[in-house]
Structure formats: C-alpha cells, structure tokens
Amino acid sequence: MIEVHELTKTYGDLVAVNRVSFKIDRGEIVGLLGPNGAGKTTTIRVLTTFLAPTAGRLTVAGHDVEKDPLEVRRKLGYLPESAPLYEDMRVRDYLRFVADARRVPRTARHARISYVADHCGLRGVMGRPISELSKGYRQRVGLAQALVHDPEIVVLDEPTSGLDPNQIVEIRNLIRDIGRQKTVILSTHILQEVAALCSRIIVIHRGKIVADGSQAGLREQADKESVFFIAVEAEPAEVAARLGAVQGVKAVEKADGEALPGFHRFRLLADKSADIAPRLHQCVTGNKWRMSELSKLSVTLEDVFRKLTRDE
C-alpha cells in the first residue's frame, strides 16, 4: 500500500530524515514513534506530498508522490499536527467544503457527512463555528474531514496531542475503529499511544529508523540481555569482582537506590538465560554475604524506546 524507499529530506544543512525505508501493507495500523524532532512529521509531510523529498522514492497505492501527486492525495485522508481548520466556518460547512474539494459525488455528500458526523460524535456541533469548539471536538472535526471521502489510507500526525485524558481515550477509540477498515499511519511521541493502538511500530530517532516491528518483536529485540539488581553486605570492590566472575554476567556496576546500612546495591547486566539468578544466589551464599535484594528487571516497551532513542 505504501512504500518508502531511501527517503532523505534536508532543510539546508539539517538532515531531518536520513535514508528511511519501510513498507506498509493494506489494513495495518502503523505507529511512527520517536522523540520530538525525530523526523516523524517530515516523513508524513513528504508522504502526503506537502513537501518534496530531497532524495528517495515514495509510492502510495502504486502512485509516485512526485510524478503523480494528485492520485496520491486522492488516496489519502490526512490530519496534520494540531488539526488546523478554518476557524471561521461552521462544522457542517467545513465538511461540505472538504467533501466538494475531494470530489465526493453530490448525491453521496449528505450521506457521507452524516456518516462521519455520527462516527466522530459531531452530531451536536454541526451548526457551531469551529472557533468555538474545544480542542477535543476540533480533533474530531479533523478526523471527520480526513474520512469524509472514504479514503483507503488515513494519515494522522500526533492525533491526541494537547487533549485531556478523557478526550485521548475517545480519540483512540475512534482511531481503533477507523483501523478496522483502513490502513492507518499515525505518528506520536507517546509510547502508550502506539502500545494501545498499533499492530506495528516504527521507531524513528534523529531521522533514522532504529526499530521496526510488532510490540512483542520489539521487546524481544531489546530483551537479549536481562538486568538484575542485587544488594549485599560486603566490600564493594570484592563484590564487583566476584559477581563479575559469575558465568553469564557481562557487567557489574554500582547502582543507586535504597539499601540497608552496610549493604551495597549493584546493577548487573547478564545474558538472557534462565539460570542466572540461582548462580548469583550461589555466589552470594558461597561468600557468606548477607543479601537484602535480588530482583530481575522486566523490560517494558518504555525501556526499549528509551534505549533506542537515547542520545549518547
């Protein structure tokens, strides 16, 4: 459905997107995840033909964004960041305008607008000027205009930014609903968002793709190592040396955190094998140390994200 091949986009000296490639199949809900300024919006803007790529080839439903932009725009429904809308218009007039501009046949227009109005919960505000709507309603109007022509692909840039928690839940439910019938690409810097919505996550950092896969796949990828915390009562240098010698332990470092007086806390990086904990325990008892903590850190999606997008 969407193919991005070696996309590069520069603004003067700044490389916003650097040789990014990915493919998205029909029916996927894909999240572009990355910190602010990672290149998500730029990628989306090139994909929607708002910006021209500096290099690379992009196709949407087989149409090249540079050679056949009109066809690409026809296939897409697009909600840009912060849902820019014509403030002076009433919701109904605005949706009519978009429907006409997107060539919804006159005979179908009324039905399509009613459909998206119901779907996006706009029934009660159709006659209100957009300037009087709350942020949550604006976002819904933005979604409605992206859906009014029944596009195959829906592109949403930061669809929940600036909303309160209740509005976020509502908009997410809406997006999940849209995803049942359409291919959806959404960008976000909020991890919970992709975790809640997307079947696939593409992590972008400093203009490059640093990970691409399902949630489980990403966890798996980052889970090659496991992290243990251990606190024992002994000379720190000796503990570090002994624990470091345990088979499977790759690194030992002093860790922060609460420990009983006389106890020292360490962070261990170990191979991902099942019997590290018993071996650590063995080492502790062999040395007759008193131990106050032995715990394994479970890897969350957040750890994965932070690891992938850390600036070092």
Place this chain on the structure above:
Amino acid sequence: MRNMMVIARREFMAYFNSPIAYVFMVVFLLLSSLNFVLAEHFFLVNQATMRPFFESLPWIFIVLVPAVAMRLWSEEKKSGTLELLLTLPMRHVEIMIGKFLAAWAFVALTVLLTLPMVFFVSMMGELDWGPVIGGYVAAILMGGAYLAIGMFVSALTKNQILSYVGAAVVCLCFVVMGQGNVLHSMNDMLPQAVHVFTSASFVPHFENISRGVIDTKDLVHFASVILLFLGLNYLVLDTRRHA
C-alpha cells in the same frame, strides 16, 4: 474548473464570515464619497461627472486592496491550514486561481456598491456614460492587478501585517511611477527610464480606460501585471515544497 470554483466559493464566503468584509466596504464607500465632497470644483463646476471618484481610486486602492489580499496565504500559513489545502487532490494552480478569483470578486463587488452614487450624479445633470462604464471596467481590472501583487506578497510571509505593508508599498511604487514630478526628475537622471516608468505605472492605463477609451494596450497592461504576479506566486508555492 470545478476545483477552482470550490476554492473560490469558500474564500469568498470567508470574507463575510468575519467583520473584515463589512469594515472594508464601509471604509471604501466613505473614502470614495468623501472625494466628491472634498473635490474643490465638483459643485462649482456644476457638471455631472464621476471623475473625482475615479481619479481617487488608485490611491484608495493602495490602502484597501492589500487588506483584502493579505490573508490569502498568510492566514493559511499561520494557522497551518495550508497543509490541508495543498494536500487536497487539486493542482496548486487551481487553488491559487480560485483564491484570486474570490478576492477579485469581492473587490469588484465593493467597487460596484458605489453605483447608487452614479445615479445620484446622473440626476444632477447630463452624465456621459462612456467614461463611467470605462471607469468601472478599469477600476475592476486595476483592482485585480493590486490583488495579484498583494497575494504574491502574502505568499512570502505568515505575518499578515507584514503582508499588508509589503503589498501597499509595492502598489504605491506602481502608482507613483506614473506621477508627473517623478517622471520629471527621472527625465533629468535617466531619460531612458521614463518610457518604462510610464508604461509600467497603473495610473496612465487606468486613466485611458476610464476616459472611456478601451484600448487593448491598456487591457494588456493590467492582464500582464496580474499574470506576472500570479506566476511569481506559483513559483513561491512550488519552491516551498523543496525548502
């Protein structure tokens, strides 16, 4: 064509969705009728003529037409709606011309609101209708030229004030270029430029048409100013994508 009309209709309505339209129309009518009252000879000459009105138009337009044009792109850039507009399945030329036509229709409508003044004047005596019709044609054409300039400047900035001032300055240049004293001093410094100045300025062409003499040369002048600035405008839109 259909695309153009969809855009034009929205733009045109947008003027009336805000107080700008009404303020603009009232100010225009006040300024232009004030001219009758202030024109020293109007009542003395005791002649039914619309000349004072038409003569003041190039100046009134400098102040007012940039106000119509300033929002055309600047507002969309500022609010971000440009992104939705330019990703509609239309060619950008169609969008640009649609916007231009809407603003032009608005200026034309405002100019035509002065028609009651014509009937008032015609009651005072024998009115020569040729210059009146020519005057209106010329006013609308010249309004288009001002607008094309204003819209081009508007494409350069998201700041509407800057857009207004920039457009007014460029329009002022086009008017002043044709003034007698400017041409005189030009004649001393750079005689070759005098001809260029006279033919580029709005005023001589406007006066020709509003005398009731509709010459292709004058029509071509306004048409080429409009096309030139729309062309530049398109280039600005296009280079934005590659920025």
